[in-house]
Amino acid sequence: xxxxxxxxxxxxxxxxxxxxxxxxxxxxxxxxxxxxxxxxxxxxxxxxxxxxxxxxxxxxxxxxxxxxxxxxxxxxxxxxxxxxxxxxxxxxxxxxxxxxxxxxxxxxxxxxxxxxxxxxxxxxxxxxxxxxxxxxxxxxxxxxxxxxxxxxxxxxxxxxxxxxxxxxxxxxxxxxxxxxxxxxxxxxxxxxxxxxxxxxxxxxxxxxxxxxxxxxxxxxxxxxxxxxxxxxxxxxxxxxxxxxxxxxxxxxxxxxxxxxxxxxxxxxxxxxxxxxxxxxxxxxxxxxxxxxxxxxxxxxxxxxxxxxxxxxxxxxxxxxxxxxxxxxxxxxxxxxxxxxxxxxxxxxxxxxxxxxxxxxxxxxxxxxxxxxxxxxxxxxxxxxxxxxxxxxxxxxxxxxxxxxxxxxxxxxxxxxxxxxxxxxxxxxxx
Numbered sequence: 106x107x108x109x110x111x112x113x114x115x116x117x118x119x120x121x122x123x124x125x126x127x128x129x130x131x132x133x134x135x136x137x138x139x140x141x142x143x144x145x146x147x148x149x150x151x152x153x154x155x156x157x158x159x160x161x162x163x164x165x166x167x168x169x170x171x172x173x174x175x176x177x178x179x180x181x182x183x184x185x186x187x188x189x190x191x192x193x194x195x196x197x198x199x200x201x202x203x204x205x206x207x208x209x210x211x212x213x214x215x216x217x218x219x220x221x222x223x224x225x226x227x228x229x230x231x232x233x234x235x236x237x238x239x240x241x242x243x244x245x246x247x248x249x250x251x252x253x254x255x256x257x258x259x260x261x262x263x264x265x266x267x268x269x270x271x272x273x274x275x276x277x278x279x280x281x282x283x284x285x286x287x288x289x290x291x292x293x294x295x296x297x298x299x300x301x302x303x304x305x306x307x308x309x310x311x312x313x314x315x316x317x318x319x320x321x322x323x324x325x326x327x328x329x330x331x332x333x334x335x336x337x338x339x340x341x342x343x344x345x346x347x348x349x350x351x352x353x354x355x356x357x358x359x360x361x362x363x364x365x366x367x368x369x370x371x372x373x374x375x376x377x378x379x380x381x382x383x384x385x386x387x388x389x390x391x392x393x394x395x396x397x398x399x400x401x402x403x404x405x406x407x408x409x410x411x412x413x414x415x416x417x418x419x420x421x422x423x424x425x426x427x428x429x430x431x432x433x434x435x436x437x438x439x440x441x442x443x444x445x446x447x448x449x450x451x452x453x454x455x456x457x458x459x460x461x462x463x464x465x466x467x468x469x470x471x472x473x474x475x476x477x478x479x480x481x482x483x484x485x486x487x488x489x490x491x492x493x494x495x496x497x498x499x500x501x502x503x504x505x506x507x508x509x510x511x512x513x514x515x516x517x518x519x520x521x522x523x524x525x526x527x528x529x530x531x532x533x534x535x
Contacts, residue, residue: 115302115470115480118311120418123295123323126311127470129180131463137208137303138463140200141215143473144298146402147269148330150195154283155264156271159192159285160236161292161471162199165218166190167228174228177214186211189393192269195404202454203462205304209313212299219292229281237277240270248396248413251350251516257514258340259354259409263333293324300471303463332406339528340514349418349517353428356510357401357408358501360476366452366489367501368401368410373448374440375399375431376412380447382431383412393420393427405476410505418521423533425513429535432506439495439502449490456486 115129128503146158166188168174181188184207190199199219203211241248253268260266271279299314301307336358358364376383376399387393396415404409412428440448459465460483513530515522 125298127300132325134303137305138467140467142298143197146195155267155275168223169221175462247350251352254514255352261336290326296325299468302466343519350412354409354411357410361402371449436502439499
């Protein structure tokens with residue numbers, strides 16, 4: 106099976122100061138997605154400055170030496186652009202989608218924000234309060250909170266396990282000097298990828314970026330963190346809620362492993378949709394949960410596979426047992442033929458339909474460059490997915506679904522919560 110790709114492969118331009126520009130032209134598009142990726146996230150933080158990457162993401166929107174926050178908002182909205190950003194464990198991304206004739210306006214605003222931030226003392230303190238309120242908001246969102254506990258449990262003592270937003274303690278004590286040092290070390294051209302997809306004038310983009318950054322030299326100050334160690338453990342926290350929230354995880358794979366596609370197929374079959382095993386067994390057949398799903402996280406140092414469920418406290422041990430039972434069944438027999446083919450088709454469909462979005466193209470091209478220093482064609486991805494066999498599913502399941510990697514977190518009301526020993530007894534059975 107061959108899937109044609111109508112558009113040319115992305116073009117990669119490396120500037121003298123190390124900044125990379127990735128451009129994928131889509132002549133039929135009316136707009137352009139502009140994204141600027143800083144190769145810095147919570148994985149690059151230490152305990153005392155946990156949350157600094159996310160803090161900076163907020164702070165650069167507060168103004169530059171030539172523009173106030175209001176100027177930035179008005180100038181972007183004058184051309185219909187909504188400037189946005191997010192921080193994850195490995196990157197910070199600034200992005201917008203704009204009509205093609207206005208790309209230069211959005212690009213200038215982002216370059217000014219990232220390379221010329223004002224860092225006003227009053228703005229610094231105001232944004233500190235905003236982020237402290239954001240952390241409190243997550244405290245009131247149990248499905249997010251229980252996952253944060255999970256990462257902290259399974260990746261103990263590693264930066265991957267710390268919350269992306271930081272903690273009340275780390276944000277409250279964060280110093281402006283630390284932010285300036287972090288910016289100087291990591292917001293450097295050689296640590297940044299600018300990725301555009303849609304309709305644009307590439308020569309104008311390159312010229313504009315060179316004019317704004319040519320005076321900044323290569324730094325090479327980024328230090329890669331050590332590999333994380335998977336820690337099997339259980340964590341239970343009492344919180345007065347209507348439901349209990351359970352999160353389970355085990356070892357996953359890194360972005361560099363070919364088995365990342367195998368894990369994606371397993372994820373779909375286990376808890377990726379209405380026909381998935383956990384949805385059918387736990388929700389449809391037993392009525393034990395409204396929300397039940399699996400997920401996987403990959404990064405350059407490894408990853409994890411997990412399951413989330415919102416359940417009644419009294420059903421926690423039963424649901425945990427059913428989850429482990431399904432994983433054990435995949436270790437022994439893998440997936441049924443129709444189940445495997447359906448999951449492969451779902452994966453291909455989701456990956457390929459997303460390519461109709463200029464944002465997905467811009468984001469995916471940036472990540473390909475950051476991780477692999479190359480671009481994968483649709484045919485390559487299709488062949489990788491098609492090559493997945495049940496034998497590979499069973500092999501990977503036996504590598505990952507092992508109690509020496511199992512971590513489980515549970516958040517819910519005191520009445521009805523199981524003990525840690527009760528949950529440990531279940532994990533030892535599988």
